[in-house]
Amino acid sequence: MSGLRVDLRVPVGRPLPELAEFAARAEAAGLDGIGVPDHHHTGRDAYLVLAAMASRTERLSLFPATSNVVTRHPLVSAALANSLDELAPGRAMLTVAPGFLSVEKAGEPQARRARLREIVLALRGLLGEGHASLDGHELELFHRPATGSRVVVLASGPKLLELAGEVADGVMMLVGLDPAGVEAARKHVRIGAERAGRDPAELEEILIVPFGLGDTATVRAWPRGWFRPGQPWLRYPSASNLTWLRYAGIDVPDGPPEELSDDLTDRILDAYGLFGTPEQCADRLLRAHEELGTTRVFLFPAHSWDTTYELPRAEVDAFGSTIGPALRAAGLSTAGA
Template identity: 60%
Template sequence: MSIKVDIRVPVGRPLPELATFIRSCEDAGFHGVGVNDHHHSGRDVYAVLALATAATERLTLFPATSNPVTRHPLVLAATANSLAEIGPGRAMLTLAPGFLSVEKAGKPQARRQQLAEAVTAIRNLLAGRPATVDGAELRMNNTTATPPKVFVLAAGPKMLELAGEHADGVMMLVGLHPDSIAAAREHLRAGERRAGRAPGSVEEIFIVPTAIESFETAREWPRRFYRPGKQFLCYPSASNLRWLRAAGLDIPEDHDPAAISPELAAEVCEAFGLFGPPEYCADRLLRAQQESGVEHVFFFPSHTAESAYDLPQADVEAFHKIIGPRLAE
């Protein structure tokens, strides 16, 4: 398959069931699975990933996404290292300032400087090097021969630059429009330049919102709220609107979703992700590859706060039957 495709799986079922479902993602042909790190769910993502790693053979598995506020960098490094012992070469770590996990813990999001320090420290610890966090020198024993890569989740320009400067890779939520991708890459390259890295040295994974269903229902998503007071197009970040503006679609942050016309909603869906039948979604991905060199994506099934923990069974089935085979042609 020329395009690697990962998918988000929420902690919406008991852990043994999640491990079985993740195995079905492997059987469907996905490259990787990211599981949300939501402590308030009562289910720990790293326990899920350990079970899933033991139940699968080739999937790349990672949290989507951890943060350095509710988990200390040394703890994150040790956990990722442990997953790498269970599944050598299949573990990955993704980090962000935190959204629901820190909100539910009553904590503020990580500052960018704090996140940058954590990313650098974790990469050093996984490589067997000493690291510094909050002025304290840290070391970690028993590192693996192939340390997990550390990715930063980035939706805005400053986070893209942070990823370019400090991380092994970036999971970027910027849409699929070629002008949006080009604008986002400018910031990624700026970070790479600050660190003296070659352009393109940071790996890219594009977070792609999905609604794999009829056009009629899929194109209603931009006209919804994620939860009261937060529009779907501003979830998880209002930076989504910045990349839509780069694509020529100017939607104000305080917009009323119901006021978005069906015609504008269709344009938004075309620029923002995969919103339509499976055949269309496959062709849209291939076009993004041709237009912008998109080689690796992360399916982020569209949801509201109420449906956030539903397993993406329809997406897995559509990928297995139609999207995956079309990408492999």
């Protein structure tokens, strides 16, 4: 049976030394990787955070989650990824997307898909062969790692999934855990790959899995709540989330989210991610592996705008005490492999 790698989102809400210590705690709990939001407005640079984490860990995969392609030139992003690879050989990865909070805070629009395509190809060229062409300029990267760093696209909508299949080394998909929804998303990745003459099987797939601990009332509050004023939690980071729920046979009605019925809310939670007690989350993750055959997930702790930078201490504790042991008992944990 194939293993299951489990990574975790860790925000930049605390000083760098504390974040580095937290990474060590996550590694000791048995997690396989950490993704750090690349949010410039926090005053803490994601790549410096990752560098500090590299100094305190030995096996964790480390990556930004996610860098946008607007506020950094691809040569700069490639140099940062390359530097991280030198600090944590074989453990670094670059993930990119059109941009959300960082570009919003910088007063810039999100990158268009055509621009994202150009930059992903440039990044792969720089981190692979060491050279690329962009906007009529020839770019070159010295001292690149021998094996090259992977460039992964974060995607939730059909068009971005196809773009990832066409140009990236892998895709991080926010599409829920329902088999029908995940298969529909995978089809879009295959469409993009085949359009470019690529083998879809060569792309790494990482499922982004919302993760909320708590009793029934606590977890039901997430679909019924708001990420921030004007943006329901279920539509964060975009309304594409609802696309995959519809494949699961779940239509989220228009109107105030707090009016969702108990039954519909419970169906949403089951199709969308891991919610409930640590034991319930472990069972749901095991079922997802069995139903989907997924080999890597990125746990995305449930949060609102007000709590987005809180460290996921309870989530790490739950993984160490309950979820990780459940994976080991099933022969799925890759920790330390």
